[in-house]
Amino acid sequence: MILKLIVSIVVGYLFGCFSTGYFVGKHNHINIKEEGSGNSGATNALRTMGIKAGIATFAGDLLKAFIPVLAVRYGLFRDADMGYLYALYIGLGVVLGHNFPFWMHFQGGKGIAVTSAVIVSLADWRITVIGLILFIAIVAATKYVSLGSLMVAWLLTVNTVLFWRTSEYFIHMLILSLCFMVLAYVRHGQNIKRLLSGTESKLGSKKK
Known part of the structure; x- marks a missing residue:
């Protein structure tokens, strides 16, 4: 069992290492690591390259988590408990790969998009719906994507x-x-500090 769990997290890590934002940036002749926050995730892609790039990055990050997690949960295990357990492992691997890709000197995204994909893949639909409503409500009310993201992390x-x-x-x-x-x-440590100090960037704000 231990070997299978290790394999699961390693396979998930390799999926996560596909840094969508980096390749979307290259397509747009931009090195996303040198723009905005330097983060390769969907939020920085949105802020530095626009809505199309942000959506493409978000979709790619969702997909790289959906594929392995759903394959493990519903394709490899008939036992629900084992399926959920192994899917958590492979999902955690995807988040680690997204956050710390070896080929980008372990500097990747913050993992919220891929975590969201794991949630959608594994959580009860009511948890997913409530989480989505809360995220939209928090971001709409405060304009802080990071605050909504931190809430999602608990789901x-x-x-x-x-x-x-x-x-x-x-x-x-x-x-x-x-x-x-x-x-x-x-991964949101600096965002939390800025939220507490009132200096966190708001959605739609222009980069200084």
């Missing part, structure tokens, strides 16, 4: 507690779910 943990607490792997699943949240908060 897998909430889903695990609500729907998998009777599983024999519950503690294992809970720890993995919390890892998604911890990674999101670590």
